Structure formats: structure tokens, C-alpha cells
Amino acid sequence: xxxxxxxNGSPKEKSDTMCLxxxxxxxxxxxxxxxxxxxxxxxxxxxxxxxxxxxxxxxxGECIQNDDQKEIMDEYKEADIVIYxxxxxSYAMPSHLKAxxxxxxxxxxxxxxEKDGHIVHxxxxxxxxxxxxxxxxxxxxxxxxxxxxxxxxxxNKFGKKAETIYVSxxxxxxxxxxxxxxxxxxxxxxxxxxxxxxxxxxxxxLKKELETPMLDKETYIxxxxxxx
Numbered sequence: 529x530x531x532x533x534x535x536n537g538s539p540k541e542k543s544d545t546m547c548l549x550x551x552x553x554x555x556x557x558x559x560x561x562x563x564x565x566x567x568x569x570x571x572x573x574x575x576x577x578x579x580x581x582x583x584x585x586x587x588x589g590e591c592i593q594n595d596d597q598k599e600i601m602d603e604y605k606e607a608d609i610v611i612y613x614x615x616x617x618s619y620a621m622p623s624h625l626k627a628x629x630x631x632x633x634x635x636x637x638x639x640x641x642e643k644d645g646h647i648v649h650x651x652x653x654x655x656x657x658x659x660x661x662x663x664x665x666x667x668x669x670x671x672x673x674x675x676x677x678x679x680x681x682x683x684n685k686f687g688k689k690a691e692t693i694y695v696s697x698x699x700x701x702x703x704x705x706x707x708x709x710x711x712x713x714x715x716x717x718x719x720x721x722x723x724x725x726x727x728x729x730x731x732x733x734l735k736k737e738l739e740t741p742m743l744d745k746e747t748y749i750x751x752x753x754x755x756x
Contacts, residue, residue: 536568537621538613538622611663620678664692693739709743
């Protein structure tokens with residue numbers, strides 16, 4: 529049974545992005561072939577990286593800070609699939625999720641090498657078997673330009689194997705009045721999860737379908753601006 533670790537980076541208990549991710553997981557585990565564990569990162573005690581690089585200098589390769597990061601990293605190493613689920617904050621990821629990502633540096637060594645035209649740190653832990661998927665949502669009616677900075681960060685940090693799904697208009701996902709629009713999208717995410725369970729990848733055609741806005745931008749802006 530393949531292990532799936534879901535890093536929920538939303539600070540909200542009623543997360544819009546997790547609506548998408550839960551639908552994806554429903555399709556992914558339709559046949560019950562996956563062991564899925566969701567971690568709500570906001571509930572964990574994870575301190576910011578100190579930049580001391582003790583994890584690179586000591587033989588253990590472990591961070592000197594004693595918090596919840598180590599336990600999550602132990603589970604992270606064993607996962608076959610890691611899914612990051614989070615909302616777009618200031619054109620990037622929420623600060624507590626960024627702290628978690630910063631603290632992943634013990635997975636690498638200080639020594640460097642060139643790979644695919646980039647200078648990278650040599651891995652201390654072999655994660656080459658792992659599949660990575662990032663599901664991020666925003667409140668804008670489009671995603672062109674809004675996810676650019678995040679996309680560069682993900683590709684530089686996690687490499688070409690990191691797949692992404694960026695979804696706009698996510699605040700509608702928890703609104704009862706918007707169900708006629710959101711339910712078709714959620715069904716698409718169920719289908720996407722089922723597709724992923726067989727292919728361990730997202731096709732460009734499917735990605736485009738998932739990223740298509742539910743409403744035209746003029747109507748969406750009008751609705752948002754009418755809220756009080």
C-alpha cells in the first residue's frame with residue numbers, strides 16, 4: 529500500500545483549498561489502495577529556520593531545534609506521494625508553510641553539484657522515488673501572473689518532478705449559493721485523483737481543465753465587490 533502524506537498549509541479550519549484536495553483524495557483512494565495521512569500544519573509547533581547550518585555540519589544531519597518538524601520529516605521520507613495543499617498568500621505560500629519548507633534543508637548536504645543547468649545541494653536523503661503534487665488556490669478570478677513567483681519557487685526548490693495545479697476563485701468552494709458552479713469542479717478533482725492513482729501524473733489536458741475558472745472575471749469581480 530502506497531503512503532500518501534498531505535501537507536495542509538491552510539491556516540483555516542474550513543479551508544477552500546482542502547475542498548479541492550479532499551475531492552482529489554476521494555478519487556485517488558477510490559479502490560482503497562493508498563494509506564493517506566493529512567497533517568494540518570497550522571496546529572504544529574514549527575519554528576523558523578535559524579540559518580545556523582548545524583544540520584549540514586553535524587554528522588546526524590538533524591536540526592538542533594526540538595519541535596514538531598523532525599517527526600513530520602521522518603514521515604515525509606517514507607511517503608511515496610507528498611501532496612501540498614494551500615492558499616496563495618501574497619503571491620506565495622502562507623508563512624507557516626514556508627517555515628516548514630525552509631526546515632527541509634537537512635535532507636541535503638552542504639556540498640554542491642550542477643544538475644539540469646542549476647547549482648544544487650547534494651541530497652543527504654534519497655527522495656527520488658517520491659511523487660510531488662502542489663494544489664494551490666487563490667481568490668482572484670484568474671491565475672495568469674498570480675502564481676508566477678510561487679511556481680518559480682516550487683520548481684527551483686523541488687525540481688521538475690513537482691507537479692502543480694493552480695485554481696482561481698477558490699472562496700466560492702465553501703459558499704452554499706455557489707454549489708451549482710463548484711460541484712462540477714469538485715467532481716473534476718475526484719476524476720483527477722482517480723486518474724492520478726493509475727498514472728501518478730497529471731496530463732496537460734487535465735491540468736488545463738482543472739485550472740479553468742468557474743466564472744468569467746467580470747461576473748466574479750462584480751460579486752466580490754458587492755459583498756459587505
